[in-house]
Amino acid sequence: MLSQCKFERAFLQPRHWLTWFGLGLLWLLVQLPYPVLQLLGSFLGSASRPFLKRRESIARKNIELCFPHYNDSQREKLISENFKSLGMGLLETGMAWFWPDQRVRKWFDVDGLHNLQRAQANNRGVMVVGVHFMSLELGGRVMGLCQPMMATYRPHNSALMEWVQTRGRMRSNKAMISRNNLRGMVGALKKGEAVWFAPDQDYGRKGSSFAPFFAVKDVCTTNGTFVISRLSGASMLTVTMIRKADGSGYRLHIAPEMANYPQDECEAAAFINKVIESEIMRAPEQYLWVHRRFKTRPQGEASLYV
Template identity: 70%
Template structure:
């Protein structure tokens, strides 16, 4: 991972990607209300081409909100794909907008919670959630207070360079999410480190805990391990899109003073409750197209039969 440009990225095999990035750069020069309308429209149209993702999102919403009627679930699904289109636009905003332009479009709630936690000089574990606006949320977060973030390296070297350069415009460093030693060292040095424990990362390093109405959801125990090894404070930061094209709000929670550090199952259940609360700020903006419940207890059938490829 480096911001240094490698001339090999100019190879003809990357020209199509360069073209796409150029188009995205041009698009995000438009006024924000136009970008909002464009992203929402593109996302809505994408449903007809992303049928497998549509089935996954519909199944996740059905599993998490079984009491919701069919019409309400369909409305959330429609809004979710509109948000998916906005996520692409917001990625361009995060990578290519100036600091001044980004600052015009967001408000912050709870900033004192972060500053007070950092004043304790024991590091801060910043819990994030995979909203569609996540990339822009990282840029906004760094403008409030530059920090470090965990990430998964992109398979494409050009996209790895672009996303790293974009993310480091307002943040300090990116740390591979598998680099436990690096994460613990950063926290012990008093840094704020962002990570998102809300996805299904497979059976290794996970436990089963309730998540919404699914009693057994594979939940990473990385949060619990980091907490025990680093002794860092912990709080959540999420950014949601305002209604009526009015921009964004970055929510910074109080420090989680009652996090259960003695039991990994209790810790996973606690964290999932925190994540549920954050998702419910704007559930239609959450990344429901991810197979959140793909890992099942041994012997249990998949919850995604209709969504799984054959």
């Protein structure tokens, strides 16, 4: 089922007032000039670090595992920049949901839009492989302004936040599809749609293979990319958006269509992880390192987060 965007009177009940207050505060903050938002985002991210010790521990472990050649100073710098990026990501969510199109367009440029247009030629579906950068919400809004598409997602536990995020995400896109709705994804691709799908998180042992990711040998990797590709016959390419190093906004990168995608499930998992690694290295400090990417381990192997 595609996500619907319907307001309910129950959202006005007192139990939701704190959520409304937070959303209102976020709306007010993102009215500030973009250079001020950059400074504020970095400050909020750094200030949150003492209160997010568990997340800091997860990020540190992920970085140690992925980049064993980094020394302590390099790791600390990456973690520090990652938390600044985390704070900016909160404000970018507000920018994605509340900014008018004209203001969003002012702060990004695109590299490779012709790659997506070529892949969609002759009404062929395109699986857009995404990566969980902190600017993901804004990246989806930007992508929709270039060429509206559909996206897979995990429905929010809060009905109010489900309405808010769906309304925000559909300002420039076509529809949201639950990541468990395989039939919906395949059907959309067979109709020639572009559908965003992010295979870079740990979705559990079911429907996954273990494949290398950076310096970690066995990483639980969803087979969803392989299954959807085989069932739909869609072309595949990556789309990622990162903040420019000079602070002048964002660049949306649309890669050429993937070639030589493996026909074997396990080889395909290793292949897609290599693709994701390459995208992460565009701006590793902006990636979602606070996610427990290595939570699921091979049978009998101890947790890496103890």
